[in-house]
Amino acid sequence: MKNEIKQDYRAAVDILQSLQGVPTPKPMTALDESVDQCRRWRRRLELATARNWQAAAKDAADRLCGALDILRMRSTHAIDDLARLTKPRLEPTAASVYRDIEGLRGEFEDVTIDRANQRITVQTSSISLEYVELGIFEICLNWKFIKESSPYDVLAVEPNCPSSNDSVTHPHVQGESLCEGEGSDAIRRALDEGRIYDFFCIVDHVLRNYNPDSAYVQIEDWSGISCKACGDNVDEDDAVGCCKCETELCLDCSTMCESCVDRFCDECISSCDCCGDDACQMCLKSCDDCGDSFCNTCLFEGTCDDCITKQNEANEEERRKTEQAVTAVHTIRDGKAAVPA
Structure with missing residues (x-):
């Protein structure tokens, strides 16, 4: 017990050290790239329209729409990042982080701390969504990268993947990455403030809820079969x-x-x-x-019918030639001149 307490406190100190320092704004190079892409496709659209190149204009318009959509998404992320910098936040202490780790041991059955690799891992209880058993998941936080955008992984212990995509282990987990959805801001804020207990509980809550609008694979298609021709999912009984x-x-x-x-x-x-x-x-x-x-x-x-027809025609031709030959012989024997038909 004493060794566990020492380990937990030392881990809390390590996590606090990773959290210390004022968060710095992320470089907006991706945003700049999106703006440049929009300008480029806008110029091509204007040129194609001016010269009445209809196919080129349509292609440029489609690509401009895609570039604008990416710009909108990246702008939203940049706004969220800047908003987090201006919001007042709790300043964690070694004691508060230690209490959170102790809280995790009471909330989750299995909590593992790996100081050498700067990881803390909790294991959820079994998760099921709408009668589909997805099993137990591990949430693994790498506190060395706690200030990064996604410093944690979500791994299925015994994956129950849909037949259509074996990289999806949960409607909102692809590979080892969680689609946070509406929980994104709460997760990031909990990490920024060193609220380790809240972070793991929020991720666990996201895993236990289903949003069909952001699912990699719809839960109703989970046990279906993917058609190898068109790619559609069909019920196993209809395959x-x-x-x-x-x-x-x-x-x-x-x-x-x-x-x-x-x-x-x-x-x-x-x-x-x-x-x-x-x-x-x-x-x-x-x-x-x-x-x-x-x-x-x-x-x-x-x-086949064609070959039978050809055989019959050949036989008929042979019969006709035979009859003609016989007629000619009889004519010669009778001393009559042969008259062409």
């Missing part, structure tokens, strides 16, 4: 597996073989060279004469 390669597809992206009625992906389905019906490679047979592929309906004793 179709190609009967040859087992590729998972939605119903619209699969094709039914007219002969065996099984469903296949585009690469495993073909069509009859005669009637054009969809048919799988197992149901298509090669014509013994021409080698083209046909369904069973369009083959008779291994031969």
